[in-house]
Amino acid sequence: MKLGDYEVKLEKKVRVTGWEATTISLLAILIGLALVGLIFLQAGVNPLTGYRAIFSYAFVNKFGLPLTINRSVFILLCTCAFIVPMKAGLWNIGMAGQLYGGTLAAFGVALAFGAKDPQTPTLAPGIVIPLMMLGAILGGALIGSIPGFLKGRFNTNEIVVTMMLNSIGFWLIAFMIKEGGPFMGGGGEGQGFKLSESIFAPMVWGGTFTIPIALALAALLYFMFAKTTLGYQIKAFGLSPSAAKYSGISQQNVPLLVFMFGGLIAGLAGYHYFAAVPGVYKIPTNYGDFGDLSFYGIICGLISQGNPLAAIPFALLFGGLTNGGRFVQGQLQLGYGIDYALLGVLMITLVAFQFFYRNTIVWKKMEREK
């Protein structure tokens, strides 16, 4: 292409350094924010005021910040749940179903210990909380094992299976918490029973104990894919199934394993939000919103290119923006859906800018022809 005296060419990039990737992502975020700024202008709000309100509520405000962190941890766990199968070249679109499964199992454990019955004496948190977490990861892994098994054994399309399981999980919860359902809450207003105070999740440094767990998990995954034979086998399977088969990597076990692992992490996300976040401690009426929120795990996993550590800042950003966006919508009386617009535009710019992970633009001054 020619631009004035310059010839503009695209060249393929061989490798992207972490520094370049960060710069590209930051640039994408800035441009995304600038684009949404036009919406603010159109709505008669100074974009700077708008963004200041969003970011200060999301990352500074003492009410907003904990909400942001809890949402971000949830998104981070969903991202990890997406990344593990992604490394094996498989698409986990079913974090919602898996986290519903985990949530049901965790609350099932609580129920079994009599958490619903107000007459129950104080429960032993040292026993019940670990068992609830165990339930959450087993429940998530169980739902995850379905697409994994079907993929490995019959080469079924994992996207379809996981999507369908999302619906099944959603309605299963609806059935459990409806009036007359086994998990029905006391007030009968379409939400699950509340956990008794004795088994509220413990807090570490003012946050839920699931925060360090999620961060450690991301680090563990990073290590697993960088250093272990298991991670190697999963990556090999993802990059070239036929080469993996040649090397003796099991064609049946890898899909099963990655989906169980992914489901396990998603189950933990369910435990985190519904059983560990202060003020929730139940399956709320709007549990479906968190199924939707889990889909940010997909975009986050894709933007971070399957790197669980790189996913942390993106999870924080998305967690903050969903939170802050919703807040300013009310505060500045913006139209409905400004938060979705903001996130949508940001995702598009982030994905579009991945183009520069693989290409660079080269400017070359042309010699004038005589």
Added chain:
Amino acid sequence: MPIQPVKRGDTVLEARGITKRFPGVVANDHIDFEIRAGEIHAILGENGAGKTTLMKILFGLLQPDEGEIYVHGEKVTFHSPLDAIHLGIGMVHQNRKLIPAHTVLENILLGHPKAGSIPDLKRTRDEIAELCDRYGFKIDLKAKVWQLSEGEKQVVEILKTLYRGARILILDEPTSSLAPPETEKLLESIRIMTGEDLALVPFITHKLPIVLTISERVTVLRRGKVTARLRTADATENSLAKEMVGREVIFRLEHVEVERGKPILEVEDLSALNDKGLVALKGVSFSVHEGEILGIAGVSGNGQQVLAEVLAGLRKAVSGRVLIDGINISRADSLERWKMGMGYIPSDRINVGSIGAQSLVENVLMNYYFDGAFSRWGIVDSQKTRKLTEGLISEYAIATPGPDSTAKSLSGGNLQKLILARVLSRKPRLIIANLPTQGLDVGATEFVQNKILEAKRQHAAILLISEDLEEVLSLSDRVAPIYEGEFMDIIPVDQARIEDIGAMMAGLKRKVAQP
């Protein structure tokens, strides 16, 4: 500029001083040549000699840094292949660019200017049938491409370019994947084409005899430079090989005498199906002993691939038994077989034998990740793996910037060296080598063959599957011609006559069944 009518002997394409630099290498260094109508002008060179780059430049896929291209005497600049196509240049790729689920006719029509609106299928079919008649191609236009053999796919590619009006055909390794009878047919059509004043430019790395039979002139490339410009009549196989490789090449390998030991691999009445569910292997029985090479000679698609996969544990047998060291491993998966000392060199280096996006270290790990010596508590000993990779790179003289380069950055020959190095470094007692030299240039072929002989010297039992009869005869101790999934015989190589084996490969002759 319209495609101009030309007379035999007119210069139709001329390249002057073509230079293309890539970071670190000069792929093409002032290359000159000219191509005339009605002539076959072969471009010969090893992998990495700059052939592919030159080919891409002539077809407009790459732009040269320096130099000029003239078509019919006029200077041209190709911005894209479309410019080249408009000037009557056609390219027949080695990696076929066809849509398997579509018919031959649909594939030929795809991308044709006439296909823009609703195509007149009847007229098109007649026109293409006429082209087939004229050049002696026999092909069913209604067949789906996935049903075709490699040779037939090539014919489709050629028809596609001819139907678009190409007068200058660039052929990338035209005979490399063809069986001998298909090669004959192709050469016949090529002769007719040159008779009609088309210019053909085959790019060739190996199969030197074919260069000598079909072409009139040869340009030899080595390391991006033209090293020789010859009339084929003045060249011999040895002189061409020498120009290509830069040193003398020994075509005859010395036979390695090793004492034949106990049987390592025993196969009894083995049958298996191919991907389409058809019986591709019909009850073969044989054994391979320590220090022995059993060569399986056959035309592509006669069950060799299925046999190799069954032996490697990648495909289930329908019936029969496979034993290693007398232990029945028919049900063992491939990982167990690797651990028992099997080494498998697959025919598909790019999709099966390597993972293109991964580094050389990770590619070496493909055969080592399960090895307790290279990991501890499930954590890869990356230093040890790296050291191993570096050792293999230097021992096998693999041309690469280093162990962190990706496998896809390697040329075909270097990739095969890497796979061979990785498999042989495990010191396997049983080696299954499936088409180990296919598509390799002369130098790399020689290297691979010597490595196989070296493994034999170390008393490995080797099953060599090859479509190159000469290779089978010069390397093996016994030869088994395979035809439609059956061994026609198993003959000690010193009693084998090349005509007999050729006839058996074609299914014309077989040994009378023994009691």
